Amino acid sequence: MSGEPGVPESVRGKRPAQVISAPPEGVVTGPLPAPRPQGGRSPFRVPLPRRRTPAPRRVPARRRRRWPIGGIALALFFVGLFAVAMGLGVSTGFDLGLFRGPDEPPPRAFPVLEPSRPERLSIPDLKIDAPILEVGLAGDGTVDVPPLKRHNEVGWFDGGPTPGQFGPALFVGHADTRTGPSVFHDLGKLKPKQRIEVDRADGTVAVFEVNSVERYDKDRLPVNRVYGDFSRPSLRLMTCGGKWLGGDQGYADNVVVYASLVSSRK
Structure with a gap:
């Protein structure tokens, strides 16, 4: 709903199937590398191969047939x-x-929703039911994360699509703090076919199904796979994982959950 208050201008102005810019190069949750521009082009704007127009075939002239009177009568x-x-x-x-x-x-092969700001995220199998706050870009140009005093809330990157629009809606969360586990501590335990639900400001609940849960070294994140799929509405849930490296490095890996929109309800 393009007039809904609270939806960022960058999201409200998008057409449903429009490809948007990826999060800029940086870190998410300790840190997560964001898409790197390749050859001066956004990784989402992949040009289609040029098609050659075949030369028209020459059809030899044929003598015009006369319709028999009986055929005309039968057609009538x-x-x-x-x-x-x-x-x-x-x-x-x-x-x-x-x-x-x-x-x-x-019907369409999958649903598509109008833009609407997400308000709450729940994962029944992990007993997660958390409020959502908007996060943008940090001062260094990286994707921001929720402040530590709100570590049990989920951050939605408001520079991307809202859940249910075409493209990957990005959610980030802390795995833990010095005082104990945080909202996405058990994210790596999710299994394919399990459900993720997002309550939206327009009163709809977007229901997503987990496709896969993957772990990447932070220096080898497949940015096009994570950020670049605008073929259908989807989610990306991200947090830290792997070995603790200490200091400012945090954890060695990122845990990424891939999920696709399968239904919605009021």
């Missing part, structure tokens, strides 16, 4: 039969399914 007969049958069906209420196409076009 069937046209009249069709018209009479349609008239009988309308007047009598009889269902002439033979002459009727489908009532409506087939």
Whole structure:
């Protein structure tokens, strides 16, 4: 809903299938590398291969056939039969399914929602039910994370799509603090087919299904896979994992959950 208060201008102005810029180069949750520009182009704007237009085929001229009178009469007969049958069906209420196409076009292969700010994220299998706060870019140009005093809340990157729009809606969260576990401590335990639900400001609940849970060295994050899939509405949940390196380095890995929108409800 383009007029909804609270939706960032960068999100509200997007068309549903529009490709947006990826998060800039930087870190998320200790740190997470963001997409690196390649050859001066955004990793999301991949040009399609140019197609060659085939030369028109020359069709040899053929002598025009004359329609036989009998063929014309037969065609007119069937046209009249069709018209009479349609008239009988309308007047009598009889269902002439033979002459009727489908009532409506087939549904989409997946749902797509209008933009709306996320308010709460729940993962029943991990017993997570957390409020959502908006995070943008930190002072150094990296994706920000929730402040430590709010470590049990989930951060939504407001420079990307809202959950349910085309593209990956990005959520980040802390795995732990010096005082104990945080909101995404058990994120790596998720399994394919498990559900993630996001309550949105427009009153809808977007329901996502986990596709995979993967772990990457922070220096080898596949940025196009994480940020670049705009083929359908999806989620990316991210936190830290792997070996603790200490100091400013934090953990060695990033845990990334891939999930796709499967339904929604009011």
